[in-house]
Each structure stands twice: as C-alpha cells, then as structure tokens.
Amino acid sequence: MKTPIRFLVTGGALTLIVLTSAAFLLPDPQGTGLSVGEDIPFYSLPWNDNPFFPGEIRTADGKMLNSQNILAAEFCAQCHEKEYREWVSSIHSVTGPDILYETAIRNNELAHKNRLGKEKTRWCDACHEPVNLLMGEINPLAVVGPSQAATEGTTCVICHTAEGTDPLAGNGALTLDINDLNRYNEALIMAAPGEHARSMQAKTHNPLMGSSDFCGACHTEIRPSEINGGQPMHLQNTYEEWRDSDYADKNIQCQDCHMHPDPAAYISELNQTGRIPERIVSHRFVGVNYLLTDSNLPSNLVTFLRGGLPPGDIATDEWKAELLEQNRLIRGLLQAAADLSISAPESVSPNSEGALSVTISNSGAGHSLPTGALDQRHIWLEVKATDAAGKVVYHSGWFDEKTGQIDPAAVIYLKILNDVAGERIYEHILFNVADYTYTRDPIPAKASDTVDYAFPIPPAVQGPLTVDATLWYRLALQELVTYSLKLDIVLPPVMMEQAHVEIPIR
Numbered sequence: 001m002k003t004p005i006r007f008l009v010t011g012g013a014l015t016l017i018v019l020t021s022a023a024f025l026l027p028d029p030q031g032t033g034l035s036v037g038e039d040i041p042f043y044s045l046p047w048n049d050n051p052f053f054p055g056e057i058r059t060a061d062g063k064m065l066n067s068q069n070i071l072a073a074e075f076c077a078q079c080h081e082k083e084y085r086e087w088v089s090s091i092h093s094v095t096g097p098d099i100l101y102e103t104a105i106r107n108n109e110l111a112h113k114n115r116l117g118k119e120k121t122r123w124c125d126a127c128h129e130p131v132n133l134l135m136g137e138i139n140p141l142a143v144v145g146p147s148q149a150a151t152e153g154t155t156c157v158i159c160h161t162a163e164g165t166d167p168l169a170g171n172g173a174l175t176l177d178i179n180d181l182n183r184y185n186e187a188l189i190m191a192a193p194g195e196h197a198r199s200m201q202a203k204t205h206n207p208l209m210g211s212s213d214f215c216g217a218c219h220t221e222i223r224p225s226e227i228n229g230g231q232p233m234h235l236q237n238t239y240e241e242w243r244d245s246d247y248a249d250k251n252i253q254c255q256d257c258h259m260h261p262d263p264a265a266y267i268s269e270l271n272q273t274g275r276i277p278e279r280i281v282s283h284r285f286v287g288v289n290y291l292l293t294d295s296n297l298p299s300n301l302v303t304f305l306r307g308g309l310p311p312g313d314i315a316t317d318e319w320k321a322e323l324l325e326q327n328r329l330i331r332g333l334l335q336a337a338a339d340l341s342i343s344a345p346e347s348v349s350p351n352s353e354g355a356l357s358v359t360i361s362n363s364g365a366g367h368s369l370p371t372g373a374l375d376q377r378h379i380w381l382e383v384k385a386t387d388a389a390g391k392v393v394y395h396s397g398w399f400d401e402k403t404g405q406i407d408p409a410a411v412i413y414l415k416i417l418n419d420v421a422g423e424r425i426y427e428h429i430l431f432n433v434a435d436y437t438y439t440r441d442p443i444p445a446k447a448s449d450t451v452d453y454a455f456p457i458p459p460a461v462q463g464p465l466t467v468d469a470t471l472w473y474r475l476a477l478q479e480l481v482t483y484s485l486k487l488d489i490v491l492p493p494v495m496m497e498q499a500h501v502e503i504p505i506r
C-alpha cells in the first residue's frame with residue numbers, strides 16, 4: 001500500500017486541543033463515515049454550509065468517507081480488468097499524484113500561507129483529489145489513515161457513485177452515494193450482480209453516467225470569491241463551450257469522443273459520413289497530455305511525473321506499453337482537432353509586400369480549441385516563406401528547441417494571468433489571479449479564425465515562393481517545467497496540422 005504524497009497538517013497548540021477532544025467524539029472507524037458538522041463540527045470552515053466548500057463535491061448522506069473502507073481500483077480490477085487497464089493509463093488515475101498538480105498545490109498554498117492557504121486547496125482537491133477531500137485530509141484532525149484509494153486521483157468509486165451533478169456550478173459538483181460501500185465484498189457482488197450494477201450507477205439505472213452533465217461537474221472551474229477577488233472567476237468552461245455548440249444539439253456527449261477507444265477515428269467517421277457513430281466505451285479518456293504518457297522519456301521520468309508506479313496489479317513494462325499506446329491516441333486526437341488552410345495571392349512581385357492569410361478551423365473538438373487550463377495549454381501558428389534558392393523570406397512563430405522559447409511575435413492562443421500588482425503569473429497560482437486576458441480568443445466548436453500576414457518580398461527573390469503553415473500544440477509553458485518542476489528539459493510541442501502553398505513570382 002502506498003501512502004498519500006501529502007499528509008495532514010498538524011499545527012500549534014489549538015490543533016492539539018482539538019485532537020484530544022476529537023478522540024472522545026469519534027466513533028469507531030468501522031462505521032459508515034463521520035458526520036461532518038455533528039461528529040466533527042470543526043471540520044467545517046467558516047465559509048459555507050457545505051463542509052467540503054470551496055469544493056462543490058459532496059456525499060449523499062453528508063458524511064465523510066472512512067479511510068478504512070474506500071474501495072481502491074485494485075478491488076474493482078478483480079472483475080473489471082479491461083476498465084482498470086484503460087483507466088490506469090489515463091490522466092484520471094493521476095489527477096492527484098500528478099507532480100505538476102502537487103507542485104502547483106504547494107505553490108498556491110505558499111502564496112496564501114497566512115490566509116488559510118491549506119484550507120483553500122480544498123477547492124482544487126474537489127476535482128483533483130476528491131477522495132482526500134471527502135476523507136477530511138485538509139483538516140486539523142488526524143482522523144485519516146493512509147488509504148490506497150486516496151492516491152488514485154479520480155478513482156473508480158468517485159465516478160461510479162455519482163447520483164447527482166450540477167455542471168454549471170462545477171468545482172466537482174457531484175453528489176456521491178458512496179458511504180455504504182463497506183458492505184461490499186466479492187461474494188455479495190456475485191450473489192446480486194444487478195444490485196451491484198445499480199449501486200455503481202450503471203447507465204441503464206442512472207442515465208447521468210452517459211451524459212456531459214456528469215463530466216461538467218469537474219470540467220467547469222470557477223474560483224469562488226472566498227478564495228480571492230470580489231466576484232467568482234471562471235477559469236475553465238469546457239462544459240459550457242460544449243453546451244453552446246452544435247454537438248450538444250446533436251446529442252454528441254463528452255463520452256462519445258473521449259470514451260471512444262480511438263477518439264480520432266470517431267471524429268473522422270463523424271466528419272466524413274455526417275452520421276453519429278455508435279458509442280463504444282473505453283476508460284482511457286484520451287485527451288492531450290502527451291507528457292505524462294510519454295514512457296519513452298529517459299530515466300523513468302514518466303513515473304516521476306505521474307507521482308509513482310500505478311496502483312494495482314500491472315507489470316511496469318506492460319503499463320509503460322499502455323502509456324505509449326495512450327500517447328499515440330493523444331497525438332491522433334490532437335491531429336483530428338483542426339483544419340488549416342492558406343489563402344494566398346496568385347502571384348507576388350519582387351520588392352513589394354506579400355500578403356496572405358491562414359485559417360484555423362475547429363473541425364474536431366466538441367468545445368473551444370484550445371480548452372481547459374488555458375493559462376498553460378496553448379496553440380500557435382508558425383508561418384514560413386522560403387524562396388526557390390532556399391532563402392527564408394519570412395518566419396513567424398518559430399520555436400527554439402534549445403530553450404523552449406516561442407517567437408514573442410507569434411500568433412498564439414493563450415490566457416495571460418496577472419496578479420494584483422499587474423505581474424504575469426506563469427506557474428498556475430490561481431489563488432493570486434486578479435485579472436486575465438486572451439492573446440487571441442479560443443476558437444468555438446465548428447468555428448474558424450483567420451489570421452492575416454504581411455511581409456516584404458526582397459528585390460532578388462527567386463520564384464516560386466513556398467509558404468508552409470503549421471499549427472502547434474503545447475501542454476504547458478516552459479516556465480512551469482523549468483521553475484515549478486525544476487526539470488532541465490525542454491517541453492516540445494506537438495504538430496496538429498500543416499498546410500502548404502507555392503506562389504509564383506512575377
């Protein structure tokens with residue numbers, strides 16, 4: 001059994017008093033969980049009636065989870081090997097231990113050290129480490145023992161006990177019927193599999209599982225004003241972007257694309273035939289994280305980035321092979337997301353101004369392109385014009401492979417976060433954001449964006465002029481890798497799409 005990376009805070013004298021009195025209050029840990037507010041009144045912070053606030057996740061009975069009886073993925077894997085193997089290479093299995101997350105949590109905590117920094121990370125944990133939050137980890141009480149499930153990020157029982165959701169509220173707004181699972185054992189399941197399926201919210205029993213509303217709970221991120229600022233701040237809107245799109249009208253849900261065993265194949269079938277393909281379910285949740293799935297990285301870097309070896313019974317070699325397959329599917333999805341075209345004049349003349357435009361169409365994503373954590377995820381355009389002698393006439397959007405720097409003048413789609421002093425925030429310190437701007441607005445589903453370019457054509461240019469346009473995707477800012485992770489590696493981009501034209505010189 002692994003121990004959670006983060007553990008309880010225990011502080012000064014006040015905490016000690018609380019601990020002593022708690023020993024008398026706490027029922028035997030064999031029960032179905034402790035009642036927040038009754039058994040542990042001091043778990044609730046002075047913020048809100050929901051004891052898990054500023055996270056919006058909650059339990060149906062209002063009780064905390066008991067670390068003794070939270071079923072880990074390994075338990076489910078005994079009978080659902082396929083789902084386990086898919087999930088274990090997904091990003092959902094590491095939403096908590098992900099080193100990028102752990103580092104960002106520490107940085108946010110430090111930024112608000114004397115202003116309930118630790119408690120405020122409940123907001124983040126509602127989506128990233130729900131088991132920890134519901135067990136009361138962020139709590140001055142030592143009621144929480146190590147639990148394997150707590151290290152598993154978004155583990156099976158978090159999704160499979162969701163009986164309600166509020167996708168517009170976001171911040172993990174699921175209601176989990178999770179506290180009776182300690183009655184579970186293999187024999188009882190096999191004696192009454194139908195009852196088991198119902199308690200695991202089988203889709204035939206709970207249609208919510210098949211709908212975007214379920215995913216929306218964690219794919220809508222709104223910083224509450226209790227953390228900072230006068231107004232709630234919308235930080236991730238993937239669900240709403242989807243809801244406002246054609247895909248929602250056509251009943252194409254998140255699951256259709258992201259739970260398909262090969263989302264790129266799904267999108268290409270959809271776009272080519274115009275018919276909605278049948279839903280096929282895989283737990284890989286293919287997305288964009290080509291870093292945390294790259295097991296070709298040297299010195300076990302992928303194990304480090306994912307916060308350790310996977311839970312459950314899978315050989316390291318097999319797991320690494322599964323990760324590479326995930327990585328292949330991710331690159332495929334990125335290449336299925338957009339189309340690129342160049343509109344150029346029929347000819348250009350030496351010693352004049354060349355003008356052309358490049359259009360990016362969001363043809364494959366069921367939401368904006370890019371979406372998600374947009375202060376980190378970004379796409380940009382590279383446009384390069386070369387003459388017949390091989391001379392580079394124009395180059396915008398270059399990438400320096402030695403430093404990870406992108407042309408400062410590039411056409412880039414990124415969200416710029418600023419703090420109250422107007423300083424740029426590079427390392428995902430969401431607690432400190434005072435305002436943000438987009439360098440260029442994300443492109444809504446099925447929409448496109450056209451970018452105009454103009455550059456001087458030299459007198460001695462040799463025709464024809466070759467123009468190459470490339471759309472690049474990068475998972476995170478180099479600053480996050482260099483300063484937060486303190487890794488001496490350059491985060492390379494992934495090519496999404498390319499276009500090419502030749503322009504005669506006249």
Ligand code: HEC
Pocket residue numbers: 071075076077078079080156157160185186187189190193194196197200201202203204
């Ligand atoms: C001892 C074997 C066993 C274990 C352990 C087990 N399951 Fe199941 N599960 C089954 C069987 C058998 C069914 C089929 C029941 C049916 O369809 O009538 C099933 C059905 C399901 C379904 C419904 C599938 C559908 O068709 O929609 C879900 C979801 C599910 N299990 C999730 C889980 C999760 C999550 C865990 C771990 C907490 C788990 N199971 C542990 C045997 C098991």
Ligand code: HEC
Pocket residue numbers: 073076077080083084085087092154155156157159160203209210211214255259279281283
């Ligand atoms: C991020 C949420 C999430 C996690 C984590 C998750 N599941 Fe699921 N699971 C779903 C959804 C959603 C469906 C229903 C998809 C559909 O049919 O539309 C599903 C369906 C299933 C089914 C029915 C499969 C089928 O083909 O009909 C089983 C069995 C299952 N899950 C088991 C597991 C097990 C075991 C784990 C952990 C190893 C797990 N799930 C983790 C969301 C999740």
Ligand code: HEC
Pocket residue numbers: 212215216219238239242243247252253254255256257258267287288333334336337364365366367368369370371372373377
């Ligand atoms: C029509 C297929 C499709 C549907 C439907 C869809 N997506 Fe996506 N999704 C994509 C594609 C393509 C990408 C990669 C391009 C991008 O990042 O936008 C992606 C990327 C993502 C990413 C990673 C974003 C990033 O760049 O970091 C997340 C998270 C995500 N989707 C969640 C969702 C959720 C949640 C829903 C439902 C509300 C959903 N998706 C619906 C196709 C789809």
Ligand code: HEC
Pocket residue numbers: 091092094095096098101126127128130154158159172214215216217218219254255258259285286287288289290330
């Ligand atoms: C309990 C919260 C939770 C639920 C429910 C949830 N997700 Fe996620 N999901 C996350 C978090 C947190 C991340 C980012 C983790 C990270 O990068 O460390 C994520 C990441 C993703 C990604 C990006 C993976 C990548 O490769 O970058 C996709 C795609 C995705 N989720 C799709 C879905 C879909 C589809 C559903 C519904 C079936 C869903 N999620 C339900 C919390 C959740």
Ligand code: HEC
Pocket residue numbers: 098100101104105108121123124125126127128170171172217218219220221222287288289292371372373374376377428430431475476
């Ligand atoms: C509403 C749920 C939610 C909340 C609250 C939330 N996140 Fe996330 N976070 C996500 C999702 C979903 C993604 C992945 C989106 C994507 O792929 O673009 C993500 C991505 C990240 C990433 C990038 C991980 C990677 O591997 O690239 C970091 C770091 C992160 N979150 C840290 C935090 C911190 C720190 C907080 C609190 C200050 C926080 N998150 C609050 C849902 C959430």
